[in-house]
Amino acid sequence: MRILAIETSCDETAICVLSDKGGDLLLEKNAVYSQIDIHKKFGGVVPEVAARKHLQTMMPLIDSTLGKDKISDIDYIAVTSGPGLITSLILGMTTAKALAYAHNLQLLPVNHIEGHIYSSWLSNKIEAKHFPALVLVVSGGHTEIILMKGHGDYQLIGQTVDDAVGEAYDKVAKLMELGYPGGPIVSQLAEQGKSDTYKLPRPMIDNKDYGFSFSGLKTAVLYSLEKQKSIDKKDVVNMCASFQQAVIDVLVKKASKAAQEFEVKSIMLSGGVSANTALKKALDKEAKKMNLPFFYPELKFTGDNAAMIAAAAYYKIKNKQAELLKGKDIFSLEPQANWQLVKKYLPRVD
Numbered sequence: 517m518r519i520l521a522i523e524t525s526c527d528e529t530a531i532c533v534l535s536d537k538g539g540d541l542l543l544e545k546n547a548v549y550s551q552i553d554i555h556k557k558f559g560g561v562v563p564e565v566a567a568r569k570h571l572q573t574m575m576p577l578i579d580s581t582l583g584k585d586k587i588s589d590i591d592y593i594a595v596t597s598g599p600g601l602i603t604s605l606i607l608g609m610t611t612a613k614a615l616a617y618a619h620n621l622q623l624l625p626v627n628h629i630e631g632h633i634y635s636s637w638l639s640n641k642i643e644a645k646h647f648p649a650l651v652l653v654v655s656g657g658h659t660e661i662i663l664m665k666g667h668g669d670y671q672l673i674g675q676t677v678d679d680a681v682g683e684a685y686d687k688v689a690k691l692m693e694l695g696y697p698g699g700p701i702v703s704q705l706a707e708q709g710k711s712d713t714y715k716l717p718r719p720m721i722d723n724k725d726y727g728f729s730f731s732g733l734k735t736a737v738l739y740s741l742e743k744q745k746s747i748d749k750k751d752v753v754n755m756c757a758s759f760q761q762a763v764i765d766v767l768v769k770k771a772s773k774a775a776q777e778f779e780v781k782s783i784m785l786s787g788g789v790s791a792n793t794a795l796k797k798a799l800d801k802e803a804k805k806m807n808l809p810f811f812y813p814e815l816k817f818t819g820d821n822a823a824m825i826a827a828a829a830y831y832k833i834k835n836k837q838a839e840l841l842k843g844k845d846i847f848s849l850e851p852q853a854n855w856q857l858v859k860k861y862l863p864r865v866d
């Protein structure tokens with residue numbers, strides 16, 4: 517089994533080749549072209565610009581990633597089909613569809629969030645005994661607690677009612693004019709600050725359900741800063757630390773409560789925010805208290821990448837859960853900007 521995966525859900529053009537080696541996945545080639553430097557000056561991703569850049573990057577990146585390998589050495593093409601920016605998704609999907617049709621390969625759509633979940637499988641030995649797993653997905657667009665009962669078997673336990681965690685980091689960075697993307701900057705500054713300086717709310721921390729809300733926290737940061745006559749470097753690092761602590765307190769409390777209620781066998785973290793060292797440390801401590809293994813992706817697989825899409829595809833094919841398309845059927849596949857993992861993906865047929 518040899519899979520070529522394509523990921524273009526936002527501002528990263530990503531390609532990889534992943535195969536099976538003795539019943540385990542083997543990542544042979546992996547390339548990510550990040551557009552961050554282009555979008556930085558706009559303070560966020562500009563969809564039209566992202567799509568144009570994907571178009572320029574895609575074919576040269578596939579060529580350089582494949583190297584001496586030919587497309588005829590590939591068995592499957594996996595492509596992110598949602599959720600994400602529609603204009604970005606179209607670029608990756610059109611490429612995948614054209615390649616699969618022209619070379620008579622099997623095409624399979626992969627959900628971006630499912631990809632993030634499987635990023636943990638790229639560097640950990642996760643086995644059947646680790647199910648059910650409590651998965652905390654934290655990215656720029658998503659904040660969800662998912663109960664993973666087995667491969668491809670998910671139950672949504674809770675999600676944000678407004679901003680995603682990564683989005684909150686980005687917004688807080690923006691209001692302090694720290695740059696984009698805010699997550700890595702705020703988390704780095706937080707290490708130098710004192711987390712008890714500003715009294716910030718822990719939204720929904722004691723609610724019975726597993727919902728999250730982060731937009732109020734961002735507003736609380738704004739109001740606290742507005743109250744001050746001036747803001748110096750020390751205030752900024754203290755605010756970053758206080759904000760980060762509020763976020764971590766909520767995420768860890770809800771994740772550990774859900775882990776207990778659903779009697780899980782492991783805890784997993786994924787999504788762009790899983791790069792956050794303080795969050796990983798806090799979850800690791802909590803998992804140890806509960807005597808549960810804690811899995812998270814290697815740093816290079818925390819942001820958007822094709823390896824995680826190929827990993828999800830690998831287990832789908834292996835477990836005969838893949839929605840495989842071949843020949844003319846390939847053209848029925850459409851991008852779904854709001855594809856929800858827990859709902860069945862229905863390609864438009866009209």
Ligand code: KG4
Nearest residue numbers: 655656657682697699700788789792819820
């Ligand atoms: O998964 P991802 O690359 O893209 C989406 O699918 O959304 O996540 C990007 C998000 C951004 O909001 C970014 O600020 C955040 O992840 N992020 C972080 C860190 N590194 C990236 N947030 C907190 N701490 C970090 N170290």
Ligand code: ZN
Nearest residue numbers: 655788819820
């Ligand atoms: Zn992502």
